Amino acid sequence: MYRSSVRTALAAAAALAFFQLSGCSGGGSSSTASSGTQTVTASSVSGTVASGSPLVGANVTLIDATGAKVSTTSGAQGAYTIAVKGLTAPFVIVATDAAGLSTPLVSVLARLPNGTGPAVANVTTLTTAIAAMLTASGNPIDLTASTALAQVTLQQVQIATITLDTILTNLLAQNGIQAAGFDPIGTAFTPNHTGADAVIDSVLVASAPSGGLSLASNAAPGTTLLLNKQTGLSTMLAAPPAAANYLEPLATLLTACAASGTLNTSCSPAIDAAFVENGSNDLATGHNLPDAVFTGAVFGSPKTLAFLTRNGKQMAFVELPVTLASGNIGGVLYTFVQQLATPVTLANGTQLGWDLIGNQSQFAVSINSQIARRTFLDTRLADVNHYESGLTISIPSALNPTVYSASVTGPGLAAPVWLMPRNAVGNSLLGISDTPLSAAPVSPAVTNSNTSLYRWSWQSLSSTASFAPPASTGYYAPQSIDASTVPPFATYTVTLYDKNGALLGQSSVVNPGSPLNATAGGTVAWPSLLPDFATQFLTPDGSLAGSQYAMSVTWSSLVNGQNLAYPVTSVQIQTTGMAAAGPFEVDGFSVGLPNNTTFGQYQTTVSAGINSLGVQTCVNCQFTPLLTGNSRLVQLSGAQSGISYYDITRYND
Structure with a gap:
């Protein structure tokens, strides 16, 4: 359930009065005057970058009201310092983690002491x-535009802070913090899974269905608050049933097992004897990775x-961060982890109360949210630029x-979505059926859709043309849905069926990403192909329009002058053509x-x-030329916080 509670004038006034009495600074001084814009006399700004665990090596950029920028890198324990004189x-302040696994973290400093x-x-x-x-859209990246930032006042920051403190009352109390006067921006803390850091561990700030961000507790992620200027005081989030550091021993135990290459059921007591992950009792193999990749790896706090x-049984759905031996x-x-009936006492006296049990699936299947x-x-009337969202299967x-x-x-699927082998080379994933099915297909049936993206929402980007999905396909919903009805x-x-x-x-699969409407695409920081490459490869008159064995693809990730687009981890080229036997497709993926x-x-x-695994699937094959009847697309893919992102540029000749 997504809730948008209006912050009334009365609530705002009460919040401000409470803030003044508590002496909380809202990240600045104890003065309650409106900040406006002022010349800075303080020498520096410092703090901690963390999302529960510290973000070490994060790029931290401070932008002032005039648009001036200063950057640094966070050090040990996520600490950073930036000189701000002048x-x-x-x-x-925007912090992006080094690997780009999560969306940027943002903070606002209305004034200096x-x-x-x-x-x-x-x-x-x-x-x-x-x-x-502090934003109407709920997207904090909006504040990187100097026109929006210059309008932020100390009073607005204070009201937003007291609103958040009220929402977090139960979580703050659980960790020995009084809601009155707690300042998440200006109060120094240590990222050790206690106190303020434990509260950070327990909350989920995730993408909202229609864009912007939402807030929830991991104790009840179905109770979700939309974050924007109208967020009010009506809901207090539930405190989790376990302390924030309840899984801390697991990281050390898994790291020890990784050193010996035994991330399987022999890694006791960290990995349960009944552990199964995507058809394997090995953690690495269950995630389609060889154990050698994790040799010497260090596991972070779950x-x-x-x-x-x-x-x-009490269980939890978790994410395990991993740093490879290379750094x-x-x-x-x-x-998944499960609570043990009897805790295990480790050699150092620490109690291990939970172990890894896995998703218990006998098959390798993953499902996550996607937006494209x-x-x-080209200029075909049916080819309308648009956003679309749904699931990657x-x-x-x-x-x-x-x-x-x-x-x-x-949830979100009005009818079963069917997948089957693709009519393509260079892609080993099952593709969604190009027509609705009522029974399992049998060999040698294949799909010409050549996609694993199911679309349940779409929105035109044109002011003069609407987008209408093709009728009676297996990969578009019969009609667009509201993703806010899909639970987190x-x-x-x-x-699953065999060739006969x-x-x-059967397998039960949990989607780790937030369900999204297509309208959320308007708040995504998208990368873009560089114009020269797009013209040369994706237009019939381009210098690279002929058959190609390989292509050098170039793109930009700049948004408002900052490197904020989701990190592109995979680039795909898909080309289609016609042959005597019918349509065919040649795909290719980047490696590394x-x-x-x-x-x-x-x-x-x-x-x-x-293919996407880096395996050569055909010999001397080429991307088809961009001739009449053929098509080409380039897809820039990445993932953050359980959501897959696809920027797709296409030409249909």
Whole structure:
């Protein structure tokens, strides 16, 4: 349930009075005068960047009211310091984690304390919530525009802070903090999963269905508040049933097992004897990774997304951050933990009360939220630029050799979504059926849709043309839905069949991402292909319009002059053509991380026939030329906080 509570004038006045009595500064001084804009005399701003665990190596950028920018990198324990002499308040501070696994964190400093001493401005999920409540859209990145930032006042920050404190009353009390006067921006803290950091651990600041951000507690993620200027005081979030550091021993135990390459059921007591993850009793294999990748890896503190009960057992859906032995961020793994009937006493005397149990799925299947921006460079009337959103359903054939087809049912799906083998080379995932089905297909049936993206919402980007999805397809919903009716962390039932249509089994799959409407695309920080490349490769008269074995793809991630777009981790080229046997497709994917050629600009190479796992699936194959009847697209993909993002630029000839 998503709630938008209006912050009435009476509530605002009461909040401000309460704030004044408590002496809370709202990230500035104890003065309650409106900040306006003022010349800064203080020497620096410092604070901690954390989302429960500290973000080390995060890029931290401070922007002042005139648009001037200063950047630094967070150090140990997420600490940062930025010199601000000569800059003009108010400030917005944006922190992006080094791996880009989560959306940027934001903080607002309305004014600095009197004198020349340093000011404290933490950058956390809590400060991001406050920043979102200073905007009409609920998107704190709006404040990176100097026109929006210059209008922020100390009073507005104070009201947003007291509103947040009231919403968090139960969580603050659980961790020994009084709601009266708690200042998430200006109060120094240590990211050690106690006190203020424990509160940060327990809240979820996530993408809202129609854009902007929402706030929830991991104790009851279904009770969700929309964050914007109208967020009110009507709802107090529930406190979780366990202390924030309840999983802390797991990180150390998993790191020890990774050192010996035993991230399986022999990794006792961290991994349960009944552990199963996507058909494997090995944590790495269950996430489609070899154990060698995790040799010497360091596991960070698990982040609890949701507490739940299954078959009478207390469980939790969590994400495990991993840093590889090379020092590179390995990403996050989504899995389940369960409470033990009898805690295990470790060698150092610590009590381990929970262990990893996995998702208990016998098949390798993942489902997560997705949103896409589709841009057409041709002039066909039906090709209208638009946003669309829904689910990414990933069923890799290589990891499910006996699976020929599958159906998916669950929240937001009016009818089963069917998947089957693709009529394409260079892609090993099952594709969604291009027509609605009522029964499992049998070999040699294939789909020409060549997509694993199910779309339940769409919105035209044109002021003169509407977008209408093709009729009677398997990959568009019969009609657009409201994603706010889909609960967070929704569970989907996947039924799998063999090539003869015989039932193989079922899996329950949890979506780790927020369900989105297409309108949310308007608040996404999108990357964009560089114009020269788009013209050369995606137009019939371009110098690269002929057949190609491989392509160098270039793009920009700059938004408001900052490198804020979601990190592109995969680039796909998809080309289609016609042959005597019918339509055919040649795909190619990038391999490895892109090259950062200059600030905010990137490059990678995509070869025809290389699938998403980096495996060559055809010999001497080429991307088809851009001739009449053929098409090409380039897709810039990335993921943050359980949501997949796709920026797709296409030409249909």
